[in-house]
Amino acid sequence: MKKPVRVRFAPSPTGPLHIGGVRTALFNYLFAKKHNGKFILRIEDTDQNRYVYGAEKYIIDALNWCNIPFDEGPKKNGGYGPYRQSERKNIYKKHIDVLIEKGKAYYAFDSAEDLDLERKKHEEKGKTFIYNWHNRTKGRLVNSLVLSKEETKKRIESGASYVVRFLMPEGQIIALNDMVRGKMSIDSNNLDDKILFKSDGMPTYHLANIVDDHLMEISHVIRGEEWLPSLALHQMLYEAFGWDIPQFAHLPLILKPTGKGKLSKRDGDKLGFPVFPLEWKDENTIAQGYKESGYLSDAVVNFLAFLGWNPGTEQELFSLEELIQSFDINQVNKSGARFDPEKIKWYNHHYIQQATNAELTEKLIAEKSELAALDTGYIELVVGLIKERAQLVPELWQLGEYFFKAPNSYDEKSLKKAWKEDTEQLLSELVVVLENANDQSAITLKASVSDWIKNKNVGFGKVMMPLRVALVGSLQGVDVFDIVFCIGKEESIRRINTLIHHR
Secondary structure, eight states: OOOOOEEEEOOOOSSSOOHHHHHHHHHHHHHHHHTTOEEEEOBOOOOGGGOOTTHHHHHHHHHHHTTOOOSBBTTBOOSSOOOBGGGOHHHHHHHHHHHHHTTSEEEEOOOHHHHHHHHHHHHHTTOOOOOSTTTTTSTTSOBTTTSOHHHHHHHHHTTOOOEEEEOOOSSOEEEEEETTTEEEEEEGGGSOOOEEEETTSOBOHHHHHHHHHHHTTOOEEEEEGGGGGGHHHHHHHHHHHTOOOOEEEEEOOEEOTTSSSBOOHHHHHHHTOOSBSSOEEOSSOEEOBTTTTTOOHHHHHHHHHTSSBOOSSSOOOOOHHHHHHHOOGGGBOSSOEEOOHHHHHHHHHHHHHHSOHHHHHHHHHHHOGGGGGSOHHHHHHHHHHHGGGOSSTTHHHHHHGGGTSOOSSOOHHHHHHHOOTTHHHHHHHHHHHHHHSOOSSHHHHHHHHHHHHHHHTOOHHHHHHHHHHHHHSSSOSSOHHHHHHHHOHHHHHHHHHHHHHHO
16 A cells, blocks of 8 residues: 655754755645645754754744645644654654664764874874774774673763764665665765764754654655765665665755855855845844745745756746646756746746735735825725836835825936926926816826827927926836826825926
8 A cells, every 4th residue: 555645844943944945845845735645844953052942933934934834743743743853852762772772773982082083093094084894893992892781881871971873784785766866876885883872862863863754654755965975874774673765855956146056144145135034033143034025925935946846848937736736856856956036036026916906015014014004995006006017025115105205306317307498387387287187097187188288289208207207206107197196186286396396
């Protein structure tokens, strides 16, 4: 019988969730939903020294903002909890004891100083020190493979510091298979005896990861490329326990915009774009987030889906449901995916056009609280006129500020271009025309003014350019008559008179 699909995203709460982590979570989510499976969040907090308060909440908030919520995890028990590794300590101790009893792991009592000395001795000979079959039973290293059971027990009971290492077999070619990278193999002689457990009662990532994935019945492990070097060890651990091995898929790195090297937080700081989904604040830093920078979550998700995956068609714009239906792990690329800050803006521009005026109005009011006192219907009308020019939500205010307040200064270049000898006279006459114009719509306003301009036999621009400067403060903005209709005849006339007096 085919096992149900269960995948997990297992971040460490050591700070804000990097956009690369969001991409990993997204691919797990898409794979799970494509196969009617479960998406599990597991918090890997065994390294308490690096634990950062608020990071777990940030991770959950980020997943929810991206509309990729987990099915099981903290406060969502699906029968496989607890979902924080710090709450599973007793589980790991039992399993490390099993490995020791089976002769698959051993105690090592070497101090940090002893290991440093070994490294230096190897370096002097032009070699690299690896703690494995080559030297683990040599007299210089102290472990339960060379000590008697009695001596080993005595040291543990006396409180001596120790670690438990995996006994990597000697002379074995380990055959590996990855859903993205295909078949691989590695010689066990080149691998070290990794530390699995420490005397403080906490496991390392390698042990906790394998035990949790097995007990939570994870069917597919979809994770970042940086974990590929650990694949052989993890497979050997599954075999040591006698467990079924899940299928593995290692996702390609997300590269800097230059295409060289892994994308880092410093790249965002240097080039001025976010690398985190949500804003992060702590005592030392404030890191910008995509949400607060004016990106829509649908745009971020659509963009991230294409970092390392391609549907094999020309289509670039996908709803989340379309991504679920189209996603195929076999179409994930091996090579790194270049992060393009301009491309994500392109996606965001599209999704701003797709959003309703009401949705954007809500976001605009959140940006500018002073708008909350205004009629939302009016703000929606304005948003509908300006949104086609916006790439980011904050640009809605920049593009439409003149709808809400009169300009307090004028762009000198625009004014010089618009103002001629007869401009003051034309604007004074325009005021009278507007006072008597039909203001039922922008169309009726335009008809009234156009008829007057034709009768005056003057160029349309001689009136429209100074009128735009009066209304906006520059030669920017949407159709002049849409502006007049929205702000009203009275306000339009007031702004025209202000410009006349300014001159």
